[in-house]
Amino acid sequence: MNEIRDILKTMEYGPAPEEANIAVAWLDSHGRRFGHFIDGRFTDAGQGPTFESRNPATGDKLADIAAAGKGEVDAAVAAARAAFARWSKLPGNARARHLYALARQVQKHSRLLAVIETLDNGKPIRETRDIDVPLVARHFYHHAGWAELLDSEFAGYAPAGVCGQIIPWNFPLLMLAWKVAPALAAGCTVVLKPAEYTPLTAMAFAELCNEAGLPKGVFNIVNGAGTTGALITAHDGLDKIAFTGSTEVGRLIRKATAGSGRKLSLELGGKSPFIVMEEADIDAAVEGVVDAIWFNQGEVCCAGSRALVQEGVADRFHARLKARMETLRVGDPLDKAIDMGAVVDPVQLENIERRVAEGVGEGATLWQPSWAPGLKGSRGCFYPPTLLTDVEPASRCAQEEIFGPVIASMTFRTPGEAIALANNSRYGLAASVWSQSLDIAFDIAKNLKAGVVWINSTNLFDAAAGFGGYRESGFGREGGREGMMEYLVPAWTKKARALPAPPGLPEPLPAGGADAGSLDRTMKMYIGGKQVRPDWGYVYPVIDARGRLVSEAGYGNRKDIRNAVEAAHAASAWSAMTGHGRAQVLYFLAENLEARAADFTDRLRHLNGGGADRARREVAASLARVIHYAAWADKYDGAVRGPAPNMLSLALNEPWEVMAISCPDEAPLLAFVSLVMPAIAMGNRVVVTPSPTKALIAGDFYQVLDTSDVPGGVVNIVTGDRDQLAAVMARHDDIACHWYFGSSEGSAMVERESVGNLKATWVNHGKARDWFDAAQGQGRDFLFHAVRIKTIWTPFGV
């Protein structure tokens, strides 16, 4: 036997282990027991309940971790609250120094963090070393910059407050960075709950915080599972909840926080399409699949898990993909020459096995590399790279997230069909498009309903580029300017007063008392550009400020909303118009509104009471607001980011398309205009319920719409009980965003009822807003809420 001679024959790679001794020494130095990190101190693991953290590659126990109960969560929130007072008042430059110090600490201890992460999570050391930890450092550097620039770049905004952050196990330290860095930069303080499978790097990071001199209480950790998470999401002492994890838990959190006034961002699941066009560089696309679904064992929320391949190249693509799968290496994640490590936990492994079996049961053809059987019987949680072909959209494995190294492949005929199949999903997190034609690639990218689109690339991340989903993949963005917005609130909202409870709607009965002799004026609803009677056939009296019947308004119900939503969907041409085109319509609308200013003034005097001056002021302000948004229509541009020299990253402001708007009672014309105009200026089509008690103003307004070339279906007006209609809209799964301005109970209801499709909501929590005030009643904050940001990444080069 001669070793060298044998290797010369086989030319195998041999083992290339990363030493774990220093990480093990770190675990031992903590006695392999961890409590929490509260107010700058590590708490004792104590006598309370604990859980185990295991190495999924070996099954060995790494440490015991305490599970936080109410006492610990309260203590952490109290510490964060106490620290908030000073931290939020620090000059941006001072906070920037702290964030910079954290970035440096992460870089200095990069290998320790990488090895701990690999031990705890099972992902390859290659990824923790080359991807996770460098991105963590990058995130803190980038946000040190935002801390420095906060006052100038976010004038008028204040830190959201004390944040509860719940992160997943797939990128433990990176998700910590994505959550903690923007929060600290914005002046918030944090209570973080790491995932129970992977708490260790967070504890190591806490040590680095102390080493870097981060003020105590600014960053706190409570360990635990779902019950601890529930204590956080329900905690009254928090102002903001940020969550990354499953859509299922995201729904629970949306419900738990409904009406609390806590700001919420959710980054949830996905079934992201990976589209291969016939003119693609097939080898590039095959390697793309490796980076898409065999990155991090496929445990990636934005993993390209649904391959859509143009029929003509499907055989070639699948053949090459199989050949590539043969050369992948799965095994000890501490080996430097491993492509995939261990799945995080036996529970997850079973999950994957069950879902694959389910897919096969539904007709999919399973393909795994020839060496896959060799993984069986291993102590670790290993699952081979897996390709499912002959998958149809009707199969569950084409619809549901598997969260493992499994790609389901389907074919399509035309670019249009690729878009249709790609969008045929409840999710909308990410997508990847492979084509050597810029025309085709950008057309598809533009038409995909996804928060991130990678052209000829996949799974690229950068702190400067926003990341987050459409649809049931959640709302809010992480990274970039838009990510900072999740931790900021308009400063004036901190002092907003509560509105009086709005009056209820009168019964839909005849009220009498109208002026005798005047010709009856019937206000109808306005749906699809037509005046329509309420489906229900009931009307309610609209009473003026002096208690006299002015007219009747349609008592709208769920069917009126249904019809309005359908009309709004049909008006998709509005979203495809140029900003310039929409601006012209809005200017024309302003013209026509001005022409009828006297009528509106009269009507407002009537409805609101008070003098003619106040009414005139509201009409004038409304007119100015229309012009304000006509001005914005072609100017609220996206941004261009340059994460790398050969990379263009575009942040596009895209409309939600179909939005619901529930208008408040105060300033009935101005509020209506202030809400509807930014929405339609950005290309949305809206279903709007005007102030119920002053609904007539909307009746006058649709006449202006009619004369102003606003296409039918762009603004749909349904009158009736605000909260009844809001409930229908919040529950409507084909509405992407709901703005609600009414009572605190109504706000809570809208947030609670939005869980069906996890639509984005913007509610006032029953707080007053001065619609006349430029800072409160108009501007970028409205525009920001009127769009969702899609980030398109395009590498280029020749």
Add this chain to the structure above:
Amino acid sequence: MKAQLLDSARRQPAAAAGGELVAVRQPLRRNEPMELRPELFESVEVNLSAAQRRAATLTTRRTVKKAWQAAWLVKAIQVIDLTTLAGDDTPGRVRRLCAKARNPLRHDLLEVLGLAPGEITTGAVCVYPTMVATAAAALAGTGIPVASVATGFPAGLTPLADRLSEIRYAVAQGADEIDIVITRAHALTGDWAALHEEVRQMREACGQAHMKAILATGDLKTLTNVYRASMVAMMAGADFIKTSTGMEAVNATLPVSLVMVRAIRDYRERTGVSVGFKPAGGLRAAKDAIAWLILMKEELGRDWLEPGLFRLGASALLGDIERQLEHYATGRYSAANRHAMA
């Protein structure tokens, strides 16, 4: 031709020490020219960033350590075309190079590696045509092939008749392998028929000698051009495709090599013929050699880790490999003066 064949056969050792290790130095089956079929390459476009990303992660995804690293470095020696292509080359210089090719490693290092003296040689020696006879004589009986550049190397802009006669000259002098250069103008203007015809004639002129087609990828610039030129050269009968002359501004790079080996794979899928690959120019560090071996194993498989299908064109590379192998043997970092000059 006959003389050359005999000559080559004469250099083949009857029974090498540790015979199992004598790598097959040339493809078992030659690549016969075929007609030009543009449909096999014209629709292919190579995405640069994806190729760069794959190339950049090849060596972060794979590595070899300890004994494996040592063995892989020995393998690298076995595939080196030990090269001298300088204006001041003399017979003496060429003889020195050949001596190094026969005994690339110090005997005590061979002993530590468990290998017999004479068991390891380089893949070939590569010289100018007028040096072929000297090299052939110096390598007689060793089985080490002599490769010669030809066809107006490095620019390849002398008249075609001269270039073809240069090939015949080198072959007559005893060259077993001819490294030709393509007319870049044909590739740059997309005149694939002209390129195909030229290379086919060169292949004919090579006769029994194996032909390596140098694409001078640094001049072709785009990866799509590199892919197309690779396919055309193979269709014209190249037994090997080679990246560079070593004289272009950019020589062997991993992304370019990735595209060429994928062309080799595609050609094999269509014809069943395995064509060899030779990166050349700028390969100086042992870790470069490992990187290219990883590329071959990952993209083409085990068969392309032998000199029959893979060569590294280099002159200084061997010295660094020797130093690394001494480090393996002694645990101490080595110095150049401890190893014999080429």
